[in-house]
Each structure stands twice: as structure tokens, then as C-alpha cells.
Amino acid sequence: MKQMKIIYFVIFLTLISCGKSTPQNQAKKNQTPKEDTINKYWDSICKTETKNAEKDIKQNKLTYFHYLGMVVQYRSNKEMNKLLSNYNIGVGSAVSYCTVPGELQNCYAYKMRQEIDKRYGKKFIDSLRTIAEKQYVENNLNKIYAFEECDTISRYPNDKSYKDFFKNYKNDFFKIAKYPEDFEFRKEKDKYSWISADFILHKNGKVTDIDVELRFQNKKNYKYSAYYTKKIKEFILETKWIPAKSMGITVNSKVPLTIHFK
Structure with a gap:
């Protein structure tokens, strides 16, 4: 052999x-x-x-x-x-x-x-x-599992299905993070601007290790970087996330969020 x-x-x-x-x-x-x-x-x-x-x-x-x-x-x-x-x-x-x-x-x-x-x-x-x-x-109960290693259940509260996770948190984020009056929106041929955040969601629901990355295609919007960074951290910390499960067992997991600006 x-x-x-x-x-x-x-x-x-x-x-x-x-x-x-x-x-x-x-x-x-x-x-x-x-x-x-x-x-x-x-x-x-x-x-x-x-x-x-x-x-x-x-x-x-x-x-x-x-x-x-x-x-x-x-x-x-x-x-x-x-x-x-x-x-x-x-x-x-x-x-x-x-x-x-x-x-x-x-x-x-x-x-x-x-x-x-x-x-x-x-x-x-x-x-x-x-x-x-x-x-x-x-x-491996103390392992931090990747998002895709976990069962397909939403980690965002009140979602009715797994698919809801990928849209509901985005809509709710903009309820607390309003667009400033002079924010310059994406034009038709422009690439998307976005903000993303990864964090660890522990088995007890605690959130740690928030890491934020932001990209504006329109450079003038970078003056709002601190504003949106603060808002997404507040959003993550104030949300009562549902701990992930893998094979039906509650585990620590990494949660990635990505939100596109208009």
C-alpha cells in the first residue's frame, strides 16, 4: 500500500x-x-x-x-x-x-x-x-468552533429560521446606527462599502474578543469610522445572542457579521 x-x-x-x-x-x-x-x-x-x-x-x-x-x-x-x-x-x-x-x-x-x-x-x-x-x-467542549462547524440554528434572538440570521441583524443595526445627513451613499457603479465584526460567543452567552474592520469606497465617509465602530460594538454587546450548538451540544463559537452601507 x-x-x-x-x-x-x-x-x-x-x-x-x-x-x-x-x-x-x-x-x-x-x-x-x-x-x-x-x-x-x-x-x-x-x-x-x-x-x-x-x-x-x-x-x-x-x-x-x-x-x-x-x-x-x-x-x-x-x-x-x-x-x-x-x-x-x-x-x-x-x-x-x-x-x-x-x-x-x-x-x-x-x-x-x-x-x-x-x-x-x-x-x-x-x-x-x-x-x-x-x-x-x-x-472538545472548550474549543472555539468556527461558524460553519456549528448546527444551522440562528444565533440572533427572535429569528424564525437560520436564513433570518443573515438579514435581521443587518436591518436592526441601522435602527440604532442612523446615516448622518452628509453621508455620501453608493453610486450605481461604485463598489460596496461595508463594516464587519467577528466576536467570540461563549456557551453562557457572554461576548468577548470583538474585532471590527471597516471599508468606505467614498473616502469622505471615513470621518464616521469611529461612529460606526462604536455603534457595532454597542449592538453586539447589547444583543442577547443565542449560544451556538454543534451536534446538539452547546459550544463556544466565532460569529462573523458583515453589513453593507447603502
């Missing part, structure tokens, strides 16, 4: 870019000599890997693979590995390449996954992953 990983890496470096990958349904007659050679090479690797997987399966050796590359990355692999060990399932890693036809890469891993699904059911891996994700959060 170590030798195979080295081969994969070399092939990955020699292929030019994802944008030049051959569609899987391209007719063989339309392939360039280089593409045809590459596909034959990977087809040979796939056949060898499939035979090796079948041999290991007969010896009751199962392996689950964590994928790297242009695929979903999980934070709970360590917890997942422990759960898999309870079923005597080993763990490996594989790289997903955008420049290689999907049906010709990671054939050993694919055959192993088919066997795992056959023995334990197609929902087995997903169910273990859910348990592993929850265990990860329980093992």
Missing part, C-alpha cells in the same frame, strides 16, 4: 490541472494518446487493487478509508477510528484526484467499502460518523 501511495503522488504531480480532466463518458476514439496511456495505466492499477482487496476480504481483513483531496473533510477521524476498531475494521487513507476517472482510482478502497456496506448495512458508516462527530464535540 505504501508503494501505491507513492505512485499516486507521482501521477498527481505529472497531471496538469483539474480543468483538463477527461469526461468519464468520452469515447475512446476521442482520447489523445496521452490520455489513453494514462487511462490504461490507471486501469491496470485498479485491477491490481481490486484483486488485492478481494484477497484481503477472504482473509477477513477489512479497511475503511478516509479520503483526502476535493472531498468532505471530517474533524472526528480519531473518534471514528476507535469506533471502527470495535468491529475489527482497520483504517487507511486515500486521495481523490480530479484528473483521474473516478471509476479507475482508489479501487482497493472502493471494494472495501462495498464489503463493509454488505456486511453491516449501507447506513453503518454514516451512523458511526454521527456518533464520532458527537464524541468529538464532547471531547
Whole structure:
């Protein structure tokens, strides 16, 4: 397997870019000599890997693979590995390449996954992953989670849905931060001006570490930088934010806000 990983890496470096990958349904007659050679090479690797997987399966050796590359990355692999060990399932890693036809890469891993699904059911891996994700959060209760790591529930009070979060706080901000009379508004072809703020929302609802950044396309509006910076800090501190949850467990989280000026 170590030798195979080295081969994969070399092939990955020699292929030019994802944008030049051959569609899987391209007719063989339309392939360039280089593409045809590459596909034959990977087809040979796939056949060898499939035979090796079948041999290991007969010896009751199962392996689950964590994928790297242009695929979903999980934070709970360590917890997942422990759960898999309870079923005597080993763990490996594989790289997903955008420049290689999907049906010709990671054939050993694919055959192993088919066997795992056959023995334990197609929902087995997903169910273990859910348990592993929850265990990860329980093992990292003091971590500050990124916004996207958390459950899709609004952290702004009185929102009826997750989508409301991305508009309601913006509308409410301008209720307390009025535009000055001589504020110069954005013209049709101008780029947007904005103010953004990141802060830590703790499990108990406390807010700390407010960081504000502001950009005015019209330079004359910079005289209001202190005004808007003060207002957004007041807005954040006076709002009763709802602590985030990850896998249903209350966690500390980072909250990003971005507001565009007219």
C-alpha cells in the first residue's frame, strides 16, 4: 500500500490541472494518446487493487478509508477510528484526484467499502460518523468552533429560521446606527462599502474578543469610522445572542457579521 501511495503522488504531480480532466463518458476514439496511456495505466492499477482487496476480504481483513483531496473533510477521524476498531475494521487513507476517472482510482478502497456496506448495512458508516462527530464535540467542549462547524440554528434572538440570521441583524443595526445627513451613499457603479465584526460567543452567552474592520469606497465617509465602530460594538454587546450548538451540544463559537452601507 505504501508503494501505491507513492505512485499516486507521482501521477498527481505529472497531471496538469483539474480543468483538463477527461469526461468519464468520452469515447475512446476521442482520447489523445496521452490520455489513453494514462487511462490504461490507471486501469491496470485498479485491477491490481481490486484483486488485492478481494484477497484481503477472504482473509477477513477489512479497511475503511478516509479520503483526502476535493472531498468532505471530517474533524472526528480519531473518534471514528476507535469506533471502527470495535468491529475489527482497520483504517487507511486515500486521495481523490480530479484528473483521474473516478471509476479507475482508489479501487482497493472502493471494494472495501462495498464489503463493509454488505456486511453491516449501507447506513453503518454514516451512523458511526454521527456518533464520532458527537464524541468529538464532547471531547472538545472548550474549543472555539468556527461558524460553519456549528448546527444551522440562528444565533440572533427572535429569528424564525437560520436564513433570518443573515438579514435581521443587518436591518436592526441601522435602527440604532442612523446615516448622518452628509453621508455620501453608493453610486450605481461604485463598489460596496461595508463594516464587519467577528466576536467570540461563549456557551453562557457572554461576548468577548470583538474585532471590527471597516471599508468606505467614498473616502469622505471615513470621518464616521469611529461612529460606526462604536455603534457595532454597542449592538453586539447589547444583543442577547443565542449560544451556538454543534451536534446538539452547546459550544463556544466565532460569529462573523458583515453589513453593507447603502
